[in-house]
Amino acid sequence: MDPLLRPGHNAPHLPAAMGPGYADVFDRLSRQGGRVETTGTNALPTFDAHAGAKQASFQPYQNNGGSVVAVAGKDFCVVASDTRFGLGFAVPTRMISRNLVLNDKVVLATAGMQADTCTLHKVLRIRLDMYRQNHGKDMSLGAVSQLLSNTLYYKRFFPYYTFNVLGGVDENGEGFCYGYDAIGSHEKVKVVCTGSSQSLIQPVLDNQVDGKQMYDGQPVAELSLEQTVELVKDCFSSAGERDIYTVGLDGRGQPPLYVKILKLAFVLTSHPLRSKYTRSHFIQGQSPAVRDSQTTTDTYFT
Amino acid sequence: MFRNQYDTDITTYSPQGRVHQIEYAMEAVKQGSAVVGLRSATHVVLATLKRSSSELASNQRKLFEIDSHVGIAIAGLTADARVLTRFMRAECHNHQYVYETPMPLSRLVLAVADKSQVATQRASKRPFGVGLLVAGYDTTGAHLYQTCPSGNYFEYEAFAIGARSQSAKTYLEKHFESFAALSLEELCRHAILALQETVASSKDTELTTRNTALAFVGRDTPWTMVEDDSVEEYLLVLDAEDELEEGDADAARQQTQQPPAAMDES
Numbered sequence: 257m258d259p260l261l262r263p264g265h266n267a268p269h270l271p272a273a274m275g276p277g278y279a280d281v282f283d284r285l286s287r288q289g290g291r292v293e294t295t296g297t298n299a300l301p302t303f304d305a306h307a308g309a310k311q312a313s314f315q316p317y318q319n320n321g322g323s324v325v326a327v328a329g330k331d332f333c334v335v336a337s338d339t340r341f342g343l344g345f346a347v348p349t350r351m352i353s354r355n356l357v358l359n360d361k362v363v364l365a366t367a368g369m370q371a372d373t374c375t376l377h378k379v380l381r382i383r384l385d386m387y388r389q390n391h392g393k394d395m396s397l398g399a400v401s402q403l404l405s406n407t408l409y410y411k412r413f414f415p416y417y418t419f420n421v422l423g424g425v426d427e428n429g430e431g432f433c434y435g436y437d438a439i440g441s442h443e444k445v446k447v448v449c450t451g452s453s454q455s456l457i458q459p460v461l462d463n464q465v466d467g468k469q470m471y472d473g474q475p476v477a478e479l480s481l482e483q484t485v486e487l488v489k490d491c492f493s494s495a496g497e498r499d500i501y502t503v504g505l506d507g508r509g510q511p512p513l514y515v516k517i518l519k520l521a522f523v524l525t526s527h528p529l530r531s532k533y534t535r536s537h538f539i540q541g542q543s544p545a546v547r548d549s550q551t552t553t554d555t556y557f558t
Numbered sequence: 559m560f561r562n563q564y565d566t567d568i569t570t571y572s573p574q575g576r577v578h579q580i581e582y583a584m585e586a587v588k589q590g591s592a593v594v595g596l597r598s599a600t601h602v603v604l605a606t607l608k609r610s611s612s613e614l615a616s617n618q619r620k621l622f623e624i625d626s627h628v629g630i631a632i633a634g635l636t637a638d639a640r641v642l643t644r645f646m647r648a649e650c651h652n653h654q655y656v657y658e659t660p661m662p663l664s665r666l667v668l669a670v671a672d673k674s675q676v677a678t679q680r681a682s683k684r685p686f687g688v689g690l691l692v693a694g695y696d697t698t699g700a701h702l703y704q705t706c707p708s709g710n711y712f713e714y715e716a717f718a719i720g721a722r723s724q725s726a727k728t729y730l731e732k733h734f735e736s737f738a739a740l741s742l743e744e745l746c747r748h749a750i751l752a753l754q755e756t757v758a759s760s761k762d763t764e765l766t767t768r769n770t771a772l773a774f775v776g777r778d779t780p781w782t783m784v785e786d787d788s789v790e791e792y793l794l795v796l797d798a799e800d801e802l803e804e805g806d807a808d809a810a811r812q813q814t815q816q817p818p819a820a821m822d823e824s
Contacts, residue, residue, distance in 0.1 A: 378655055378658075379655075382651050382654065382655055385651065386647070386651065389623065389647055
């Protein structure tokens with residue numbers, strides 16, 4: 257057996273890497289170096305002298321890793337994702353965007369298979385554009401949450417291999433987020449994370465934001481925006497130290513995090529958002545002078 | 559246009575080689591209220607006159623967003639325009655989904671034209687009774703197109719359709735050569751002045767915030783509509799023009815040393 261581990265090939269003699277384990281099929285993805293094996297044969301059609309000729313099989317899924325977090329505050333929500341595109345033990349891309357800025361109030365972040373992430377994001381973006389044209393207003397957080405759930409369940413028997421978090425501010429201006437599984441089960445919460453570091457980050461957030469498992473009887477103070485951002489950055493840098501599929505620090509040892517403020521929803525990502533994907537909105541009855549003075553986005557590097 | 563025995567059917571030619579039903583459909587466009595469009599190298603502006611059926615009714619909207627880089631102004635049967643709007647939006651979404659790039663205007667207008675043509679060659683259909691001015695900005699620059707019920711489409715530097723649009727076209731013909739280098743503000747000024755030509759002859763209509771709407775799109779400028787109170791600042795150019803005309807009239811009078819015009823002369 258070749259001791260040199262090549263990306264995409266399985267290595268049964270090495271300990272299995274931790275990975276998201278929702279369904280049994282998905283669980284095997286991490287152990288098979290990124291490619292799922294539904295028929296029990298090798299990922300690639302190779303000839304192995306020890307085991308005889310192998311058969312090719314249909315391999316629709318890959319686990320590209322990544323973690324996404326959303327933490328909601330009183331009137332804001334911080335949505336963050338890491339930027340590593342993994343495939344087994346390899347890193348095909350260091351900078352991938354897992355976020356989709358849907359509108360001023362809603363941001364989606366998705367971990368899992370990048371191809372399904374891209375397609376899901378495309379579908380949702382078009383659906384939101386259609387809603388805006390038909391209804392004359394942006395989709396609210398609650399409406400988007402249901403749309404995403406329905407879109408995922410629509411593919412119940414050939415799912416999008418995606419683990420989503422949706423964050424933003426609702427119609428009352430209060431911050432909320434939603435966590436999803438691959439087929440659309442969702443829950444409205446104040447703090448959620450999913451992806452490969454879920455089991456590492458979620459307990460920290462439960463403790464620091466929700467005050468769970470605190471035995472000193474002190475109530476947890478509500479976090480400000482700056483404190484939330486720092487907490488999320490710390491979560492990622494810690495998770496990145498223990499989870500090979502998540503990166504918390506860039507090559508210089510600094511968190512290369514890029515914050516984009518959208519009115520009351522904040523997006524934190526290690527990758528500059530591609531502005532062409534952010535559609536401008538139908539602005540009813542406003543002259544250019546008025547529109548330009550209402551800057552809805554500020555950006556700064558942290 | 560006189561009634562004759564060859565005009566009942568869309569599938570019947572006249573001996574002169576005309577299909578009268580198509581021409582009648584184009585008449586429907588001329589019944590709609592005026593719509594004016596003009597472009598520079600970087601921006602396109604559409605100005606519309608919104609009609610209302612009564613004081614109680616709202617004024618019918620004539621500007622529609624198709625995508626953030628395209629919009630249309632309609633003249634004619636509003637219901638047909640709704641159908642075409644839905645079709646154009648779907649085409650743009652599809653193109654964006656498949657190619658991850660905004661739909662080029664020429665292809666969008668071609669799709670509308672082909673759809674319109676189908677309706678002129680089926681016994682079971684009638685032509686769309688609406689003309690569009692399609693304004694947009696794509697990788698090849700700013701464009702203004704006109705579509706017809708006949709299935710024809712044309713690109714223009716500036717154009718007007720609808721009732722009394724000839725007056726607007728006359729104004730545009732005088733000034734269009736200067737449009738290419740103008741700023742957005744100046745383009746809007748010309749659009750309002752051109753639109754005003756269509757109501758100048760009629761004594762009881764003037765451009766107000768209620769019956770005027772404006773829209774523009776261009777480089778770094780997504781489709782933006784200006785309606786209701788926001789139109790006010792654009793209509794100020796009309797007051798400025800009036801003052802200018804009065805000023806010129808005064809100067810002319812002084813030059814020729816004629817006595818000022820009497821109050822009952824206009």
